[in-house]
Amino acid sequence: MYRILEKKELAPKHIMYRIEAPHVARKVQPGQFVIVRAFPNGERIPLTPVMWDREEGWIVLITFVRGKTTMRMANELKPGDSILNVAGPLGNPAPIEKFGRVLAVGLSAGIVEVFPIAKALQEAGNDVTTLHVAPAPMAILKDEFTESVSRHIFEGFEIQEGWGTKEIVAEIARRGAEKVKELLSEENFDFVLTVGPAGAQKAVFNVVKEFGIPMHADLHPIMVDGTGMCGSCRVTVGGEVKFACIDGPGFDAYKVDWDELIHRVGFYTDLEKRALEEYLKSLRGE
Ligand SMILES: Cc1cc2nc3c(=O)[nH]c(=O)nc-3n(C[C@H](O)[C@H](O)[C@H](O)COP(=O)(O)OP(=O)(O)OC[C@H]3O[C@@H](n4cnc5c(N)ncnc54)[C@H](O)[C@@H]3O)c2cc1C
Numbered sequence: 001m002y003r004i005l006e007k008k009e010l011a012p013k014h015i016m017y018r019i020e021a022p023h024v025a026r027k028v029q030p031g032q033f034v035i036v037r038a039f040p041n042g043e044r045i046p047l048t049p050v051m052w053d054r055e056e057g058w059i060v061l062i063t064f065v066r067g068k069t070t071m072r073m074a075n076e077l078k079p080g081d082s083i084l085n086v087a088g089p090l091g092n093p094a095p096i097e098k099f100g101r102v103l104a105v106g107l108s109a110g111i112v113e114v115f116p117i118a119k120a121l122q123e124a125g126n127d128v129t130t131l132h133v134a135p136a137p138m139a140i141l142k143d144e145f146t147e148s149v150s151r152h153i154f155e156g157f158e159i160q161e162g163w164g165t166k167e168i169v170a171e172i173a174r175r176g177a178e179k180v181k182e183l184l185s186e187e188n189f190d191f192v193l194t195v196g197p198a199g200a201q202k203a204v205f206n207v208v209k210e211f212g213i214p215m216h217a218d219l220h221p222i223m224v225d226g227t228g229m230c231g232s233c234r235v236t237v238g239g240e241v242k243f244a245c246i247d248g249p250g251f252d253a254y255k256v257d258w259d260e261l262i263h264r265v266g267f268y269t270d271l272e273k274r275a276l277e278e279y280l281k282s283l284r285g286e
């Protein structure tokens, strides 16, 4: 059991949990993740340790409230409660090398996963600029980034009336691509890194490709076990089938089959919508 030491709403839909998990805190490296099961009848979801203290034995997870599981966690978990399972660290660490000038892009909630990687890259002697593209009220970790990297840019926008998730993700993709183009046109960068919705990462990749700069993308296919046993997280990279939970989650963006990934992450959309609707109904006592 993994005790919740602290829980805080950082911004609308962004919840921070500081959790006692000494075995993860001791070993985790930037780019790795954990699989969390919060409730006895709940599903397993992949989340990323954003910060940790190896000696005190805690990790910080930040969830973006997307569907049923992240919403149940936000509604039902309190400080002092325990999480049933936190398995990890899982996956490969991100490449922490001396690249030179790095642009690390967090699209929407992807920024939380950028944090440990960008901080480690800066500590390794790189000159890191981080870019967060998200709806304006969702600016999170601004102070933490400002303290940890050379420059942090927040590219916020207002949500228009009638916009749903699809429109918001399209706007993140459009603005992300536009801002990255502006930065790459004005300055020299040696390496780009992205985390976020697959469609938005693809839009940024299309820009980076024009400049021929190496790019690392952290992918979010659907995961179940997170240990390489089911293949639900498979992605095609360089024409080969890879499992994101063991071969990734980060890959060379030039080798990723983006269209296949975008298609696969939408597989369970109807079931996810139904699970959320049923949970909301149960909250209303229907
Ligand atoms: C390696 C990795 C690290 C991640 N780190 C974080 C993190 O630090 N913070 C965070 O908020 N989210 C993170 N995610 C995404 C997180 O796992 C999903 O937000 C979560 O599974 C959604 O569950 P839900 O029931 O609330 O929403 P659902 O209703 O299940 O899903 C809503 C949408 O979220 C995506 N999604 C759903 N299930 C998964 C899954 N099992 N794996 C990946 N994507 C999924 C899909 O695009 C789906 O359309 C990470 C994903 C991966 C693969």
Ligand code: FES
Binding pocket: 222, 223, 224, 225, 226, 227, 228, 229, 230, 231, 232, 233, 234, 243, 244, 245, 246
């Ligand atoms: S999540 Fe099952 S193999 Fe990766």
